[in-house]
Amino acid sequence: MEWFLQQLINGLALGSIYALIALGYTMVYGVLRFINFAHSDVLMLGAFSAYYVAPAIEKVLPLPSVLGALVIILISTLICAGIGMLIEFLAYRPLRNRPKLTVLITAIGVSLFIEFTCQHKSVFGADTKPFPQLLPATDFHVLGLIISSNDLLVVFITAILLTALWFIVQRTKMGTAMRAVSFNQQAAALMGVNINKIISFTFGLGSALAAIAGILYALKAPGIEPLMGVQPGLRAFVAAVLGGIGNLPGAALGGLLLGLLETFAGGISGLSNYRDGIAFAILILILLFKPAGLLGKATIEKV
Amino acid sequence: MSADILELNQATIRFGGLTAVSELSLRIGSNELIGLIGPNGAGKTTAFNLITGVYQPTDGEIKFAGKPTAGTKPHDLTKVGIARTFQNIRLFGSLSVFDNVRVATQLHRSQGILDALWRGKGFRSAEKEVERQVLELLDIFDLGKLRDEEAKSLPYGDQRRLEIVRALATKPKLLLLDEPAAGMNPTEKEELMHLIKFIRDKFNIAIMLVEHDMKVVMGICQRIYVLEYGIKIAEGTPDDIQSNPKVIAAYLGTE
Amino acid sequence: MKSADGAKRWLLVGIALAVVASYFTPQFNRYYLGIAIDCGINIILAVSLNLINGHTGQFSLGHAGFMAVGGYTAAKFSLVFEAMVPDSLKPLLFVAALTLGGLIAALAGLGVGVPSLRLKGDYLAIVTLGFGEIIRVVVQNMESVGAASGLKNIPKWTTLGWTFALAAITIYAVASLVNSTYGRGFIAVSDDEVAASSMGINPVRYKVTAFVTGAFFAGIAGGLYAHHKQFLSPTGFDFLKSIDIVVMVILGGMGRTAGVVIAAIILTLLPEFLRQFADYRMIIYSLLIIGLMMARPQGLFTLSFKKKGAASV
Ligand SMILES: Nc1ncnc2c1ncn2[C@@H]1O[C@H](COP(=O)(O)OP(=O)(O)OP(=O)(O)O)[C@@H](O)[C@H]1O
Numbered sequence A: 001m002e003w004f005l006q007q008l009i010n011g012l013a014l015g016s017i018y019a020l021i022a023l024g025y026t027m028v029y030g031v032l033r034f035i036n037f038a039h040s041d042v043l044m045l046g047a048f049s050a051y052y053v054a055p056a057i058e059k060v061l062p063l064p065s066v067l068g069a070l071v072i073i074l075i076s077t078l079i080c081a082g083i084g085m086l087i088e089f090l091a092y093r094p095l096r097n098r099p100k101l102t103v104l105i106t107a108i109g110v111s112l113f114i115e116f117t118c119q120h121k122s123v124f125g126a127d128t129k130p131f132p133q134l135l136p137a138t139d140f141h142v143l144g145l146i147i148s149s150n151d152l153l154v155v156f157i158t159a160i161l162l163t164a165l166w167f168i169v170q171r172t173k174m175g176t177a178m179r180a181v182s183f184n185q186q187a188a189a190l191m192g193v194n195i196n197k198i199i200s201f202t203f204g205l206g207s208a209l210a211a212i213a214g215i216l217y218a219l220k221a222p223g224i225e226p227l228m229g230v231q232p233g234l235r236a237f238v239a240a241v242l243g244g245i246g247n248l249p250g251a252a253l254g255g256l257l258l259g260l261l262e263t264f265a266g267g268i269s270g271l272s273n274y275r276d277g278i279a280f281a282i283l284i285l286i287l288l289f290k291p292a293g294l295l296g297k298a299t300i301e302k303v
Numbered sequence B: 001m002s003a004d005i006l007e008l009n010q011a012t013i014r015f016g017g018l019t020a021v022s023e024l025s026l027r028i029g030s031n032e033l034i035g036l037i038g039p040n041g042a043g044k045t046t047a048f049n050l051i052t053g054v055y056q057p058t059d060g061e062i063k064f065a066g067k068p069t070a071g072t073k074p075h076d077l078t079k080v081g082i083a084r085t086f087q088n089i090r091l092f093g094s095l096s097v098f099d100n101v102r103v104a105t106q107l108h109r110s111q112g113i114l115d116a117l118w119r120g121k122g123f124r125s126a127e128k129e130v131e132r133q134v135l136e137l138l139d140i141f142d143l144g145k146l147r148d149e150e151a152k153s154l155p156y157g158d159q160r161r162l163e164i165v166r167a168l169a170t171k172p173k174l175l176l177l178d179e180p181a182a183g184m185n186p187t188e189k190e191e192l193m194h195l196i197k198f199i200r201d202k203f204n205i206a207i208m209l210v211e212h213d214m215k216v217v218m219g220i221c222q223r224i225y226v227l228e229y230g231i232k233i234a235e236g237t238p239d240d241i242q243s244n245p246k247v248i249a250a251y252l253g254t255e
Numbered sequence C: 001m002k003s004a005d006g007a008k009r010w011l012l013v014g015i016a017l018a019v020v021a022s023y024f025t026p027q028f029n030r031y032y033l034g035i036a037i038d039c040g041i042n043i044i045l046a047v048s049l050n051l052i053n054g055h056t057g058q059f060s061l062g063h064a065g066f067m068a069v070g071g072y073t074a075a076k077f078s079l080v081f082e083a084m085v086p087d088s089l090k091p092l093l094f095v096a097a098l099t100l101g102g103l104i105a106a107l108a109g110l111g112v113g114v115p116s117l118r119l120k121g122d123y124l125a126i127v128t129l130g131f132g133e134i135i136r137v138v139v140q141n142m143e144s145v146g147a148a149s150g151l152k153n154i155p156k157w158t159t160l161g162w163t164f165a166l167a168a169i170t171i172y173a174v175a176s177l178v179n180s181t182y183g184r185g186f187i188a189v190s191d192d193e194v195a196a197s198s199m200g201i202n203p204v205r206y207k208v209t210a211f212v213t214g215a216f217f218a219g220i221a222g223g224l225y226a227h228h229k230q231f232l233s234p235t236g237f238d239f240l241k242s243i244d245i246v247v248m249v250i251l252g253g254m255g256r257t258a259g260v261v262i263a264a265i266i267l268t269l270l271p272e273f274l275r276q277f278a279d280y281r282m283i284i285y286s287l288l289i290i291g292l293m294m295a296r297p298q299g300l301f302t303l304s305f306k307k308k309g310a311a312s313v
């Protein structure tokens, strides 16, 4: 029982991070119908932004502290939102009406470009860097469980962000336009929606979430390096598909589920070595039995 | 003529709340030329999709050559003898005219991947024979000189004709034509009418025609079914249909 | 074989050339010889992926995974039986190892293909990518093939002759397939699945066939690679390797065999030329991918087959 609860908490924390990343994939897929491979690198850039911003902030605000952390997260988020929009503008916008495959491969190219550039010794370098302690961390011992304040915080922040995102998408003009674009781009354009602006906004929003996810992930990880985004990125993509790609609640649900499944499987000896493969095994099973994902709707192609 | 080649009994399909085809019953004799008409969105193409197995009916039954077709995949229905053209032309754009027709001959051959790899004598002579048949078919429809053109680069009328030839290459017993006259000029339409009757007689098959051009439909069809909102509102000879008040209302009400 | 078949004659010429080349290899510089063999292996990989991605219009990102399956299978087989077989029979053992590697890879292709071929485009890409990851994880945990530290001391049996002969066979196989009436179905499926199925072509069957055939040759390439490098590690068959092969296919012009062969050679040689910029090599490479997609997504070597004066709409 204790084991179960412990895994549940760890799984929720991991799943929250996946959920945040998955939202970015799903939003971009919603408006542009392609997998933004570079999303996982934005996540990494989020962590690195925090890494480089932290020493500057430390001169004015004490670290670790909640306020300091918030400021650092905010700055990194803005940086990454800008990077996300820039990537869209430079690499994807010129290809807007090209075949999906062309865009997909370009996205892979962009992802490799960011990874290899960041690995270069005059940029970040390929080595693992220790991530600064942004927040005062304590472990709570409750009922024989160890709950780290970081994990709690991750779940808490995710909950807030999900609510905020829901509000943006459902209640703001931008969000309404976003939904319109993802429903039918041409019709939205005819109704006077500025498609470029909406797509740019979507990338910004998704990248902001990825940046936060990257920092939260870095807080739990032993250190950061330019390829740190690859694995969580792939998992989050699986999570998005699991939930039904293009579906926001689906992405959140998929992320949480995947985090839990992975943590529980990781806790079972014998399975733990195969942890990296589990996400994909789940993906294949899901696509076999429910190709549209848990919350996605199956559609019949019109002939 | 006794045996009907195709029989629909109360065939119905719903998409969510929309009943696109509702309890449609019809039958076609093995050498008949039948029309299926109705205003836009009446469910004509959907009926074709049901017959060809692209969609499965929500209710009711479809029988081809006496056998129920439920659960049979489109490619297997083609093998037993149903071929079609598409309202929005669906040629193999990157293949040549010749190859578009050639791929449609494969279904009756037992030679597959291993023969194609080994390229033995039997295989090569069979390929020659296929080539001969395809060219013959192309020539009948005056497409022989275009054999090496990419299908997507053909003019519209040729594309429509090529689609018909491709369908014929599968050696069908029933040919479904979805608005073959769309986009054609009056002369081309005239030619098409002859062509359709010619096909019916030369290949001795049943043809079902969906067409908005009443001159074409009334000019060549032996019997006509009329759909409106997925429901059959009339059936009969061209003369019956033209004087049927329900049909007139359906057309005047929507167009 | 007294056949007048053009395709087969070319195949025989190819194999003969490979054998002759092999005869002279002792005079070659070892470094160049190694690169030539790399070229041959990449040709096999690219031409076989071209059947899946180019002709059949699927998008597989898992070709390196099939290569890994074939490579590990062949290598393990050779290592187990090497000592039991006299030297004179070693070539036979090699052929057996390669074939087995190809077959097991084909089986893996079937395993991935059947569930995932109902999927389209990006979904398929991600599933095949996932498959590659699963293979890596499984190999990393298999002690019998060296787990994470790799499989060592694989006999060095791959020669220039073997490689080029097999490359010739791959090209022959893919070309005769897609040029046959049967094989035109691959392209038909890629152009329009719905239309293909209404012409009696079973799209799923074709896609699986393309997958299995492609995987078979990727497995052979893996076997050649194993007996060339004499060492296999799970990280050698990662996502990047799959991307490499995909880029060869795109650069060569999807579905154009000759172009793909040239692209495979160029992309094998390119890193050698970029050696002095080693630090920037991968950055240049990724920019090349982006640039290619922006400027010539149809590939560098696509010739327009359209005749002059052809009617166009
Ligand atoms: N796959 C599908 N999903 C949802 N609705 C569909 C689908 N296919 C057809 N419909 C709907 O079914 C109805 C009938 O369509 P159908 O294409 O059969 O009409 P039609 O008689 O062929 O019209 P037209 O003359 O315009 O070709 C339409 O309202 C259409 O939107």
Ligand SMILES: [Mg+2]
Pocket: B044, B045, B046, B087
């Ligand atoms: Mg229609």
